[in-house]
Amino acid sequence: MSELSKQVQDVLKLYPDLSAKDTNNGYLISGRFILNSEFSEIPLYDEYFIEMNVSLKFPTVIPTVREVSGNIPEDFEHIYENKELCLGVSCDLYDFLACRPSIIDFLNGPVTSFFYTASYFKRYKTVPYGERSHGIEGIIEAYLERYQLSDIMQLITLLAYVAGIYKYRGHILCPCNSGKKFRNCHGQIVLQDLTSSRNERFKKDAIDIIGYYFNKKGER
Ligand SMILES: [Zn+2]
Structure with missing residues (x-):
């Protein structure tokens, strides 16, 4: 069986x-x-x-x-x-x-x-616990939490690595402004997502979030 x-x-x-x-x-x-x-x-x-x-x-x-x-x-x-x-x-x-x-x-x-x-x-007529917004906004919230960030622009920069728009380099300063090298900071989770067997999924989310962010910015 x-x-x-x-x-x-x-x-x-x-x-x-x-x-x-x-x-x-x-x-x-x-x-x-x-x-x-x-x-x-x-x-x-x-x-x-x-x-x-x-x-x-x-x-x-x-x-x-x-x-x-x-x-x-x-x-x-x-x-x-x-x-x-x-x-x-x-x-x-x-x-x-x-x-x-x-x-x-x-x-x-x-x-x-x-x-x-x-x-x-x-x-x-209300929900019992804090829950995510529906759709792409909810995906963004989930990634902010996953990457432990509150700044959406920093998230977008990190996701550009996951999406393959930027090429990963471990020695640069981390985009989260921690002052640490990328490889000693968020580079670890970015690399993890890049090499994950579910990379296609992470890549698609990254591209969706980046696209949504810039479309929304364009509307203002
Ligand atoms: Zn960082």
């Missing part, structure tokens, strides 16, 4: 209301998903019906999830046009799966916090 099909079997044991079937490129896991969790002493219980596609390339490819019973309020905006749930910014989800490449952890982590947020929103 492959590692992935073993993982799917484990999911079915833990979530007996879910079932799985083979698709051409992975598994479709579907059925009732019970939310029963608590945050800041507010316990919430709710029922959703999910369809989750897990690629054979999991965890390199992030699973996609839809809710099919219509239990998510219409004005809850974290759903893509194709009805997939916005479970978080892709670089956060990649980091999560890199540390914990498990479907169960994915369900207990990002999927559960999504539904907790949706149920909380349904009841209180």
Whole structure:
């Protein structure tokens, strides 16, 4: 039995209301998903019906999830046009799966916090914890956090290295103005992203952010 099909079997044991079937490129896991969790002493219980596609390339490819019973309020905006749930910014989800490449952890982590947020929103018309803006602004927030920066221009300069616009040189001063050499400062994470197996993903985010930033500047 492959590692992935073993993982799917484990999911079915833990979530007996879910079932799985083979698709051409992975598994479709579907059925009732019970939310029963608590945050800041507010316990919430709710029922959703999910369809989750897990690629054979999991965890390199992030699973996609839809809710099919219509239990998510219409004005809850974290759903893509194709009805997939916005479970978080892709670089956060990649980091999560890199540390914990498990479907169960994915369900207990990002999927559960999504539904907790949706149920909380349904009841209180607000969200329970600080969360990222939707779309590109959210991606920018995630990268500012990831690079531990608050200055967007410094982020843009660093991302220009990730995007391949600037060529990496370790001995120059770091663009974050720390006064350290690049290789002893942000050069480390830039190099990590450049050599990561998910480099294409980081590169695309970098190009999207740079493009968005300069378009927005042009509008002013
Ligand atoms: Zn730096």
